[in-house]
Amino acid sequence: MAHDVRVVTEAELRGVLTLDRALTDVIEKAFATLAGEGVVMPPVLSMALEAAHGEVDVKTAYLPGFDGFAIKVSPGFFDNPKIGLPSLNGLMILFSAKTGLVQSLFLDNGYLTDLRTAAAGGVAARHLAPAQVDTAAVLGTGVQARLQMEAAHQERPFRRLLVWGRDPAKAARYAEDMGARLGIPVEPVAEIGAAVAQSQLVVTTTPSRSPLITRDMLHPGLHITAMGSDQEGKTEIAPEVLAAVDLYIADRRAQCEVMGELAPAIAAGAIPGRSVELGDVIAGAAQGRGADSDVTLCDLTGTGAQDTAIASHVAGLLDQTAVGSVIRA
């Protein structure tokens, strides 16, 4: 039986949705729901296309109380920049959770993923960073390095931002762009240790495969959000950091054991002392930061729950509009 499917492009989505605290609220609710009963979130489907230097991930989750569920496909093809294309692409499909019918196709080229990923960083800052953040630091200079600090700044309006990047030219450009965007001083730093030493909030956003943050860099009153590692083999945080922090917070423990910072830590026998899931902290089922002086580490691998939440949210925003194309399928 034919039914209407709304197809919405990246440009159209950019017109209706930006990164703000309301979106962080949406993602916060997704994590809170994830902590409750009745959630179904299968393991990520991952396919490596070695011949093309590519990989594809498929994520999904059913969240009770949501009318729909998203299936999100994220291809990453790392030779694309050589031919003028972005590495990351993809789309989200929103299905009715009652009938399984396709409702909306978001041809977002990864835009919704960018936003829901950054908003998860906002949630982490909201619930885990010290109440007062004077200085923040970011490792990496790409899209997430920008969006993450925008979301974090909305939650903890730090007065100064430090940026470290492998490429000094990119770090300089980041400092210029983000200084203008956030209206605060943004300074490139040459050493990761120096950046961490001065900061109460650090966000790591790189595709690194060897640790960038080591135990000697930790200091009282530090929160780290590590969001770069989302594939087996990636890591930004040394195993001994996980063993040393006062609290390790996973977006989803089962995923972090496979593709997050927990994977190499477990392999090295560096088991976090106290360890909770982000949703449990939001829902009040687990304590987050205990004291201002605690050192906390939040490990974000990206969950299908966030995809279902943002896709449902966008569908709601579009509901009474004529945005997109309607195809009778």
Next chain:
Amino acid sequence: MAHDVRVVTEAELRGVLTLDRALTDVIEKAFATLAGEGVVMPPVLSMALEAAHGEVDVKTAYLPGFDGFAIKVSPGFFDNPKIGLPSLNGLMILFSAKTGLVQSLFLDNGYLTDLRTAAAGGVAARHLAPAQVDTAAVLGTGVQARLQMEAAHQERPFRRLLVWGRDPAKAARYAEDMGARLGIPVEPVAEIGAAVAQSQLVVTTTPSRSPLITRDMLHPGLHITAMGSDQEGKTEIAPEVLAAVDLYIADRRAQCEVMGELAPAIAAGAIPGRSVELGDVIAGAAQGRGADSDVTLCDLTGTGAQDTAIASHVAGLLDQTAVGSVIRA
């Protein structure tokens, strides 16, 4: 960077693609490729939505030599018929295997899945059924019961078809429809054993959760294609049948161990003697039917390789046409 995505509906797809031997050739090639080097076919992503009596499967495969790969989403929501909707739906997405960009969206409501599933039955008949099939039988009366026997008849033009269904009225309707379609006598039979006894080719197409075909029904020169079981818990073939046949052929052994007839057989300790994959038979790497008198069983669970093959095939057919809508995403 914006690029063009072609969106094609079920009605449009029905206009360009039907079940014929050329399509069986396409699926045969998919299986042959699956037997070779360089294939990447991750386990099926499966999500059960118990509250809605639904399930969703996601399949994909990268096949060397194919320019694209499909990701196929198949929702099954079994309360849909109560509100006038079909249980099965879904879509296929074709991505470039070089850049990961979305190329085509096939809003097929499961039509391409129906065809590629039936064509796999055609491939099984082509390579595994006795050379002469006078009488064939089908268990089940639904869409696949129809398409499977159409594909099988193209390969082995049997002179008579027997049909067994739980609901005699549906079996009678099937007999009438398919008699007209195939131009041969189609007769409903009340007992499965009687249907199998008279047939050289039997295809099982039901969602049964307990065995329909038992060891006592086997006779020399019988080929069975079992395609109903595609989820954990489903089964149409008794475990002792798998232990008794001369050759057990899996579409993909790793999948059949989870969601095919091999799952309950292994659990019951009934291990097939000689066991091969369909692709190995096609590629000549393994022997199929040895003698006309052999009893063979082919277990089809449905592979992402078939999805990639049919999606690529359709994209090729549409290449120089204006079928569908082009959306600049």
